[in-house]
């Protein structure tokens with residue numbers, strides 16, 4: 001028997017995260033005069049007779065109700081891409097419940113293993129206190145999803161015990177073979193940057209960490225009351241999580257509920273593992289009976305109007321993959337800011353279609369921008385901040401002042417294509433404009449990062 005539609009709505013938005021909420025706000029704001037109310041199913045069937053036979057025009061909720069819609073926007077986010085789903089000692093962090101579960105387990109933990117090299121791992125290793133942390137990083141430097149090895153090298157001391165009292169400008173950067181400019185800025189090519197990464201094929205660093213912040217703030221384990229240690233294991237992944245019954249050589253007499261073997265041959269005992277290994281778009285509830293076109297990363301493909309391949313179905317946020325012809329300076333990352341921008345724009349697209357008005361791709365998709373905090377430093381990422389997709393056709397300008405700031409600019413053909421700004425650099429607005437207006441910066445050379453020149457005035 002066919003499902004009976006309980007209600008028919010003009011708009012249905014699935015998901016109460018940032019994308020969904022922003023989408024709803026935007027639709028209702030744009031359509032203040034538009035009557036967004038329940039209608040009898042006959043209304044829709046009269047208006048769009050074909051809709052009754054299109055399965056995707058109804059939405060069935062877990063409590064068995066079936067809702068009809070004229071336009072649907074899926075904002076169901078992502079779910080953690082865990083190392084394994086069938087081990088209760090491997091946790092992911094996504095929402096309040098999983099964060100609470102993590103905190104509960106951490107309160108009793110002496111050592112945890114954190115796997116992954118992205119946003120969550122960066123936040124976690126910095127915030128966890130009173131518990132030893134083994135951080136297994138599959139790359140040669142930390143924070144690979146967000147920045148390069150130079151930035152990682154700048155940030156690493158923030159995990160250390162002996163923070164210098166005063167920032168000392170580094171006259172000679174350690175990670176280049178070229179002569180520095182007198183004030184410490186250096187130019188090196190992508191090749192040299194890679195050489196730097198090769199050189200820093202670090203092994204194990206034992207570090208202590210300090211402050212706590214953000215949603216993951218105040219996460220305390222039970223072991224070391226005053227300090228915690230971060231053991232950084234580079235270039236390795238989890239080989240396997242040993243079954244409880246498998247005998248393991250005891251390390252210093254400790255017994256652990258869990259042992260993790262890494263691909264570098266080391267085995268660590270721990271209380272539990274945090275799998276901070278990315279997200280997968282949460283599409284699964286919507287695939288049955290539909291033929292959504294999916295992108296390589298599993299997201300619902302959306303066009304420049306946030307429309308999926310299914311009629312009248314839109315998507316925004318982590319669940320979708322931007323498949324329009326993108327600006328060369330924008331790329332998708334599953335971030336709060338982008339989810340909000342997509343939700344906002346999807347709401348406008350829904351409203352525009354309902355009002356039969358044209359709409360153009362929003363300007364926020366012109367340039368990638370992300371502002372966040374890692375290791376207590378402000379971090380601003382602009383455009384092709386890691387020279388993504390540029391191959392060797394670029395050069396980098398770097399200015400670094402230990403414990404104060406790290407500034408990297410990506411240039412190609414004299415034009416600025418991206419930047420990484422760590423610390424209170426005050427350069428974001430100027431650089432954003434320089435990237436957007438694609439001015440030829442060749443005449444300025446290395447002076448672009450000369451700290452003795454007020455760059456804002458310069459380009460005013």
Ligand SMILES: Cc1cc2nc3c(=O)[nH]c(=O)nc-3n(C[C@H](O)[C@H](O)[C@H](O)COP(=O)(O)OP(=O)(O)OC[C@H]3O[C@@H](n4cnc5c(N)ncnc54)[C@H](O)[C@@H]3O)c2cc1C
Nearest residue numbers: 015016017018019076077094285317318334335336337339
């Ligand atoms: C620990 C952590 C820290 C982060 N920190 C940052 C940060 O500092 N900066 C940043 O930019 N980004 C950060 N992110 C990423 C950011 O949170 C996400 O990119 C963003 O929340 C995605 O928003 P969304 O609305 O697409 O999805 P979500 O926020 O995941 O919301 C999806 C919603 O849909 C609901 N849902 C799912 N399936 C269904 C269904 N079948 N039916 C009904 N509802 C459903 C969910 O319950 C949820 O409410 C962080 C992520 C995590 C996990």
Ligand SMILES: NC(=O)C1=CN([C@@H]2O[C@H](COP(=O)(O)OP(=O)(O)OC[C@H]3O[C@@H](n4cnc5c(N)ncnc54)[C@H](OP(=O)(O)O)[C@@H]3O)[C@@H](O)[C@H]2O)C=CC1
Nearest residue numbers: 116117118119120121138145237276277278279334335372
């Ligand atoms: N401040 C911020 O902006 C924050 C943003 N976030 C966002 O929240 C989401 C979830 O964060 P997170 O889980 O850290 O995801 P991220 O995508 O940021 O990072 C995942 C990391 O795990 C690595 N990885 C993937 N699979 C494995 C594996 N099997 N073994 C070892 N490493 C692996 C990835 O490497 P590779 O990329 O090479 O596959 C990548 O370095 C992301 O979208 C992130 O951007 C989260 C916290 C803070």
